[in-house]
Amino acid sequence: MTEIDRRTLLKAGRATTGGVALALGAGIEAPAVAAPRVSRTLARKLSVPWGLAFLPNGNALVGERDSGDVYVVRRGGGRRRVGQINAFSRQTSGEGGLLGLALHPGFRRNRWVYAYLSTRNDNRIVRMRFANGSLGKRQVILAGIPTNAHHNGGGLAFGPDGLLYVSTGDGEVGARAQSRSSLGGKVLRLTPGGEVPAGNPFGNYTWSMGHRNVEGIAFDARGGLWASEFGEKETDELNRIVPAANSGWPNVEGSDGGGGYHDPFAEWSPTSTCSPAGLAVANGRAWLGALRGQCLFSVRLRGPDAGTVRRHFAGRFGRIRQVAKAPDGSLWITTSNRDGRGAPGAKDDRVIRIALP
Numbered sequence: 001m002t003e004i005d006r007r008t009l010l011k012a013g014r015a016t017t018g019g020v021a022l023a024l025g026a027g028i029e030a031p032a033v034a035a036p037r038v039s040r041t042l043a044r045k046l047s048v049p050w051g052l053a054f055l056p057n058g059n060a061l062v063g064e065r066d067s068g069d070v071y072v073v074r075r076g077g078g079r080r081r082v083g084q085i086n087a088f089s090r091q092t093s094g095e096g097g098l099l100g101l102a103l104h105p106g107f108r109r110n111r112w113v114y115a116y117l118s119t120r121n122d123n124r125i126v127r128m129r130f131a132n133g134s135l136g137k138r139q140v141i142l143a144g145i146p147t148n149a150h151h152n153g154g155g156l157a158f159g160p161d162g163l164l165y166v167s168t169g170d171g172e173v174g175a176r177a178q179s180r181s182s183l184g185g186k187v188l189r190l191t192p193g194g195e196v197p198a199g200n201p202f203g204n205y206t207w208s209m210g211h212r213n214v215e216g217i218a219f220d221a222r223g224g225l226w227a228s229e230f231g232e233k234e235t236d237e238l239n240r241i242v243p244a245a246n247s248g249w250p251n252v253e254g255s256d257g258g259g260g261y262h263d264p265f266a267e268w269s270p271t272s273t274c275s276p277a278g279l280a281v282a283n284g285r286a287w288l289g290a291l292r293g294q295c296l297f298s299v300r301l302r303g304p305d306a307g308t309v310r311r312h313f314a315g316r317f318g319r320i321r322q323v324a325k326a327p328d329g330s331l332w333i334t335t336s337n338r339d340g341r342g343a344p345g346a347k348d349d350r351v352i353r354i355a356l357p
Helices: 006-011 174-178
Strands: 014-017 020-023 037-043 049-054 060-064 069-073 079-084 098-103 112-118 123-131 139-145 155-158 164-167 187-190 206-208 214-219 225-229 236-241 266-268 276-282 285-290 295-300 309-312 320-325 331-335 351-355
Touching: 037 069, 049 112, 049 320, 049 331, 060 098, 098 155, 098 164, 112 155, 139 164, 139 187, 155 214, 164 214, 214 285, 225 276, 236 276, 276 331, 285 331, 295 320
Parallel strands: 049 098, 214 276, 276 320
Antiparallel strands: 014 020, 037 351, 049 060, 060 069, 069 079, 098 112, 112 123, 123 139, 155 164, 164 187, 187 206, 214 225, 225 236, 236 266, 276 285, 285 295, 285 320, 295 309, 320 331, 331 351
């Protein structure tokens, strides 16, 4: 573990309450704070593992972005292919393909698995049953999410309300993020069957807007929703998502300081420092996989040290894509060194279990 450089923290440590940014005095934690540690490598020689969803027995479904292959990765180590979810991937020249995975809250009963995937014309959400060790026929839940070579979003998370939350990108057209009617550049909320639920702020799927490209999305123990967001050239973000909030893209990147937009909770500048992909919340911290930053970041979410940022495993695994909290309280992370932007080793890509203090 290495401490994050203070220049990275210049914009970190902001919380938003009622649209007002509050400086929280972010800084570097004392080295005596217990650090996460590597438990074991659970799977290796995968190619861009992206979506990860835990099964009731503690194993996980893991999808490869480019091939669409889906594996069961066992909690004790090892993997088995259980199907393929065909998606359109530009391979190493783009970011689309088979992206997020999630299980219905009633999975033990109904066996529904949800996936976010790219086609040649759009990004869409589908569901299929996982029974008898294999994936069944898929059913489209929501289509028409903008797609492009980049900015495809792709995160899925069921909330404590039983509804499905989806993170989307602007499909490289920034104006979509400011349009309430576009599905691009948003966090969406929909029913498990794909309908608009009661209580959505604009009467459509939009829950929050003004996002550039959100991949990671996760709930904390209190039901708060968090999202990681890629900046353009200036600022990456960790955002607390609230209904009807506008994060400002493309009119502003990062905090606008009292200018009316919803400010990030924490920021990284420049974007080469982080590039946040996957996101999990555990033990009072948000844990973010950093692609260009090649590390795991943690951000304290509450208390006197709220906003404090810490860097872990710097340079040890290369590009880190997905981060997910396992049923046993550990984190599972995936590497993304075979996505055309990394330097893969002989064991890449990997699924790695991290034990938390």
